[in-house]
Amino acid sequence: MAVLSRLLRATASASRGMTTLAPEAGVRYPTGLAASKIGSAAALGRVDPAERNVQWVFLGCPGVGKGTYASRLSQLLAVPHIATGDLVREELSSSGPLSEQLAAIVNQGKLVSDEIIIDLLSKRLENGAAKGESGFILDGFPRTIRQAEILEGVTDIDLVVNLKLREDVLVEKCLGRRMCSQCGGNFNVASISAKGENGRPGMYMPPLLPPSHCMSKLITRADDTEEVVKERLRIYNDMSKPLEEFYSSRGKLLEFDLPGGIPESWPKLLEALNIEDSDNKQSAAA
Numbered sequence: 530m531a532v533l534s535r536l537l538r539a540t541a542s543a544s545r546g547m548t549t550l551a552p553e554a555g556v557r558y559p560t561g562l563a564a565s566k567i568g569s570a571a572a573l574g575r576v577d578p579a580e581r582n583v584q585w586v587f588l589g590c591p592g593v594g595k596g597t598y599a600s601r602l603s604q605l606l607a608v609p610h611i612a613t614g615d616l617v618r619e620e621l622s623s624s625g626p627l628s629e630q631l632a633a634i635v636n637q638g639k640l641v642s643d644e645i646i647i648d649l650l651s652k653r654l655e656n657g658a659a660k661g662e663s664g665f666i667l668d669g670f671p672r673t674i675r676q677a678e679i680l681e682g683v684t685d686i687d688l689v690v691n692l693k694l695r696e697d698v699l700v701e702k703c704l705g706r707r708m709c710s711q712c713g714g715n716f717n718v719a720s721i722s723a724k725g726e727n728g729r730p731g732m733y734m735p736p737l738l739p740p741s742h743c744m745s746k747l748i749t750r751a752d753d754t755e756e757v758v759k760e761r762l763r764i765y766n767d768m769s770k771p772l773e774e775f776y777s778s779r780g781k782l783l784e785f786d787l788p789g790g791i792p793e794s795w796p797k798l799l800e801a802l803n804i805e806d807s808d809n810k811q812s813a814a815a
């Protein structure tokens with residue numbers, strides 16, 4: 530993993546203005562970095578899947594529940610859940626040199642530059658490697674084709690789970706999101722009941738309420754206003770949707786339509802992933 534983080538950083542910093550089209554797999558390599566060089570360097574970051582934990586990516590629109598399901602799966606599979614949005618928010622709250630620049634971008638719903646994101650991700654991977662972490666579930670990265678190409682240049686992704694939810698529900702879910710300012714727990718106060726229409730079934734998503742000791746400490750993300758959520762959805766459709774085709778053409782995409790809230794969806798997701806966990810199925814449905 531330490532090797533992987535170094536490779537990510539090196540690839541990103543060399544990739545400003547990437548235009549060279551490598552013959553194999555249609556992957557564009559950074560100009561100034563020969564494909565053969567990155568190819569052999571990338572091999573260092575490629576460990577036989579049998580000798581490491583899973584390396585998965587979660588895709589999905591803002592508010593779909595990537596964080597919730599990726600975090601549950603990471604506990605079940607004992608791999609770190611790495612959410613680049615969390616890394617950005619940590620940097621924002623640290624009042625470090627980047628925080629003002631980041632706040633302006635994030636609060637408008639725009640994407641942070643690849644260089645900044647890869648730097649934050651590399652640091653996170655380095656810290657994890659120092660603690661002996663293996664494997665990951667990435668949430669919020671990659672978010673553009675260029676990020677996916679950089680990732681593909683340095684390591685193998687085993688599976689990409691694309692969570693899908695009807696669009697009319699997504700804004701409501703984002704507006705209901707709350708976080709406990711003390712324990713960092715994520716909750717949702719929205720009680721969503723969407724009518725069935727045009728052949729699609731109705732949907733009920735119960736709120737995910739915090740325990741009483743978190744109730745008075747709930748905060749709302751600055752980028753979860755209606756205007757910014759709509760902008761984030763627009764940017765997702767523009768910049769991140771093409772990733773579905775990118776991974777589907779590589780035979781890595783698992784599409785999963787969320788049938789409802791967590792009690793209904795979690796057991797079905799485990800089934801789709803072929804993961805046996807009867808204890809957790811019961812506790813999730815509780």
Ligand SMILES: Nc1ncnc2c1ncn2[C@@H]1O[C@H](COP(=O)(O)OP(=O)(O)O)[C@@H](O)[C@H]1O
Pocket residue numbers: 590591592613614615617634635638639640641642643646668669670671672676752761
């Ligand atoms: N891979 C990334 N590339 C660029 N910007 C990112 C990336 N991941 C997170 N961000 C920034 O952090 C913000 C919050 O990310 P996240 O929590 O993943 O949002 P969402 O709930 O919309 O999926 C994004 O709107 C964007 O500004």
